[in-house]
Amino acid sequence: MIPQNIALLTDSCADLSPQLAADNHIYVLPLRILCADGEYLDGVDIRGADIYERLHRGELPQTSLPSTENLGEILKQIREDGYDGVIAVMLSSGLSGTYNLVRLAEEYADLPLCAFDSKSGSLGQGLTLLQLAQDIQNGMGWTELTQQRAPQLIAGSHPFFSVDTLEYLQKGGRIGKVTGRAANILGIKPMILFKEGEIFSAGVARGRQKSFEKALDLLMTYLAEHNGTPDDYCITVGYGYDADEGKRLWMQTRAALRAKYPTCECNVVLLQIGCTIAVHTGPYALGMGVMRRWKKQG
Numbered sequence: 001m002i003p004q005n006i007a008l009l010t011d012s013c014a015d016l017s018p019q020l021a022a023d024n025h026i027y028v029l030p031l032r033i034l035c036a037d038g039e040y041l042d043g044v045d046i047r048g049a050d051i052y053e054r055l056h057r058g059e060l061p062q063t064s065l066p067s068t069e070n071l072g073e074i075l076k077q078i079r080e081d082g083y084d085g086v087i088a089v090m091l092s093s094g095l096s097g098t099y100n101l102v103r104l105a106e107e108y109a110d111l112p113l114c115a116f117d118s119k120s121g122s123l124g125q126g127l128t129l130l131q132l133a134q135d136i137q138n139g140m141g142w143t144e145l146t147q148q149r150a151p152q153l154i155a156g157s158h159p160f161f162s163v164d165t166l167e168y169l170q171k172g173g174r175i176g177k178v179t180g181r182a183a184n185i186l187g188i189k190p191m192i193l194f195k196e197g198e199i200f201s202a203g204v205a206r207g208r209q210k211s212f213e214k215a216l217d218l219l220m221t222y223l224a225e226h227n228g229t230p231d232d233y234c235i236t237v238g239y240g241y242d243a244d245e246g247k248r249l250w251m252q253t254r255a256a257l258r259a260k261y262p263t264c265e266c267n268v269v270l271l272q273i274g275c276t277i278a279v280h281t282g283p284y285a286l287g288m289g290v291m292r293r294w295k296k297q298g
Helices: 018-023 048-056 068-080 098-105 123-137 142-155 167-171 177-186 208-225 243-260 275-281
Strands: 006-011 026-029 032-035 038-041 062-064 085-090 113-117 157-162 188-195 198-206 233-239 269-272 286-292
Touching: 006 068, 006 123, 018 026, 026 068, 032 275, 048 275, 062 275, 068 098, 085 098, 085 123, 085 142, 098 113, 113 142, 123 142, 123 157, 123 233, 123 286, 142 157, 157 208, 208 243, 208 286, 233 243, 243 269, 243 286
Parallel strands: 006 026, 006 085, 085 113, 233 269
Antiparallel strands: 032 038, 032 062, 157 188, 157 286, 188 198, 233 286
């Protein structure tokens, strides 16, 4: 039978607040965070603020896959809550094995489960889930959601971010040591782009304010190249340790969009980048996510 009552499942890298996840009926599978004083569950008994404090003090936590037992418990809870199908959107398989863990569960789950590789994380992943939640609320069915909508949304998600230092990406093996050291010595603030689930360079800036300007330039260029206005897209700004810095970029983004597109609402969502992504980007990451609002035809 085709599922009628559909639940959404993701992992803690989507960086949805507990309230936002609950409001949109999204179940969250936590990744494990390995710290100096023990193991924690991302978003359950440790949150972004604590990880940022640890990074700030010089500690470098590690991340680990969710347990199969935890996944089984969540799938059981979904069934008990009355759902008869699950759509899962997980952290990029280029960064973690979480997607493969859930994909393998398709074989033993006692209800239909369709897993997708978000090919991103944090901002892009979260945007995809929130749009799917809205689509489900609007009555979109299982076949369209799994065969058309989810793939469209993932393909249309465009997250990018700036880091204050390449040290953490270097330690995590995401970039070479020579590249990381050279950038740090020169005071370069790299812009990083998620593309097809992998990390690529999207340019550089010298100094923090220049990285703000570069992020805005990337956003404006993307909108222009794709013949869209801000109201055609979901746009988010994400911040790490420094909430004031995040709010400043958020305000600058809204002001720039409203100046160029005065007839648009120019809504921009502000959120904190969570534990798992923070371990790899360091405490002072700033990011943006942009995703086209796909509209049902007819």
